[in-house]
Amino acid sequence: MRSYPVQGPLPAFYHYYPGVPAVVGVRLGERVNFCPAVWNTGLSANPPLFGVALSPKRFTHGLLLEARRFAVSFHPHAQAALVQWLGSVSGREVDKGRVPHFLGRTGVPVLEGAYAAYELELLEVRTFGDHDLFVGKVVAVWEEEAFLDEKGRPKPGLSLLYYGKGLYGRPSEETFTP
Amino acid sequence: MRSYPVQGPLPAFYHYYPGVPAVVGVRLGERVNFCPAVWNTGLSANPPLFGVALSPKRFTHGLLLEARRFAVSFHPHAQAALVQWLGSVSGREVDKGRVPHFLGRTGVPVLEGAYAAYELELLEVRTFGDHDLFVGKVVAVWEEEAFLDEKGRPKPGLSLLYYGKGLYGRPSEETFTP
Numbered sequence: 088m089r090s091y092p093v094q095g096p097l098p099a100f101y102h103y104y105p106g107v108p109a110v111v112g113v114r115l116g117e118r119v120n121f122c123p124a125v126w127n128t129g130l131s132a133n134p135p136l137f138g139v140a141l142s143p144k145r146f147t148h149g150l151l152l153e154a155r156r157f158a159v160s161f162h163p164h165a166q167a168a169l170v171q172w173l174g175s176v177s178g179r180e181v182d183k184g185r186v187p188h189f190l191g192r193t194g195v196p197v198l199e200g201a202y203a204a205y206e207l208e209l210l211e212v213r214t215f216g217d218h219d220l221f222v223g224k225v226v227a228v229w230e231e232e233a234f235l236d237e238k239g240r241p242k243p244g245l246s247l248l249y250y251g252k253g254l255y256g257r258p259s260e261e262t263f264t265p
Numbered sequence: 266m267r268s269y270p271v272q273g274p275l276p277a278f279y280h281y282y283p284g285v286p287a288v289v290g291v292r293l294g295e296r297v298n299f300c301p302a303v304w305n306t307g308l309s310a311n312p313p314l315f316g317v318a319l320s321p322k323r324f325t326h327g328l329l330l331e332a333r334r335f336a337v338s339f340h341p342h343a344q345a346a347l348v349q350w351l352g353s354v355s356g357r358e359v360d361k362g363r364v365p366h367f368l369g370r371t372g373v374p375v376l377e378g379a380y381a382a383y384e385l386e387l388l389e390v391r392t393f394g395d396h397d398l399f400v401g402k403v404v405a406v407w408e409e410e411a412f413l414d415e416k417g418r419p420k421p422g423l424s425l426l427y428y429g430k431g432l433y434g435r436p437s438e439e440t441f442t443p
Contacts, residue, residue: 096311099417102381128306131394133274203280216309239277
């Protein structure tokens with residue numbers, strides 16, 4: 088095993104990839120935008136809090152600061168190309184609101200095809216280095232029951248989408264083994 | 266798709282599982298402890314910051330507040346049973362320092378068998394709901410070169426460990442497809 092000390096930025100910071108990307112959906116007036124965020128995590132069980140780290144360079148960042156509400160959705164591997172596209176173009180240049188979606192109970196846009204989605208109220212924004220962590224409280228849940236078990240976990244038959252710095256993959260059928 | 270509003274805690278909050286668990290290693294004096302955290306995420310590229318959310322109930326939580334340094338390591342599927350065990354017993358009852366590990370450049374303990382690990386300095390602790398987010402700055406990297414590509418990403422041949430609320434799995438060989 089080799090090791091090296093780090094002083095500035097890392098030559099590579101992807102060792103913990105691939106992870107499940109959360110597709111962030113935001114609506115501000117008539118403007119709807121989506122962007123995938125692989126830097127996402129659960130933060131609290133009670134209250135249920137979920138966080139996504141976004142660069143201030145992202146179009147979504149500014150929209151979300153104003154809208155104060157957002158959705159995160161989780162998608163099957165079959166939608167890899169769409170999710171990749173959403174991450175490769177900016178809402179400044181492309182109207183991503185044309186992508187099929189629906190509005191949730193709180194008016195936030197949810198990308199079609201998700202096996203699960205949360206609607207969130209923005210609680211806090213915390214700057215950590217060159218990204219801001221948007222902390223949302225889950226106020227509504229969407230579930231595709233056929234793909235989830237009784238605990239809300241993706242079922243073994245569901246081909247999950249994982250993201251890893253430009254590479255997309257799916258887990259094997261045997262992914263869930265107790 | 267069914268939906269429901271949420272007011273208190275969620276009946277299930279695992280839709281975004283399974284993810285790559287980060288095994289947190291902490292040393293305080295002679296005391297060494299490890300615990301896996303699936304609520305983990307990159308937070309910043311420059312400086313390189315990584316976060317893990319830990320419940321104050323966890324033994325590691327108190328140790329880390331004092332030690333101010335920690336390691337996170339990422340492990341292959343072959344170590345699933347070990348990682349599961351580390352998450353199922355508390356350092357209050359079991360001396361996890363007996364598990365094979367080594368001390369990194371900054372003295373933090375790294376669990377043996379990882380394909381990659383970071384040594385971190387604790388920068389901040391932020392409370393979000395019932396967990397605290399420990400934000401660390403990466404000060405050293407460990408890499409098992411045979412398992413990582415030139416960008417530091419796990420190679421397709423590496424059988425990754427994913428965690429999902431009591432279930433452990435691995436991705437298929439085809440996980441990484443550009």
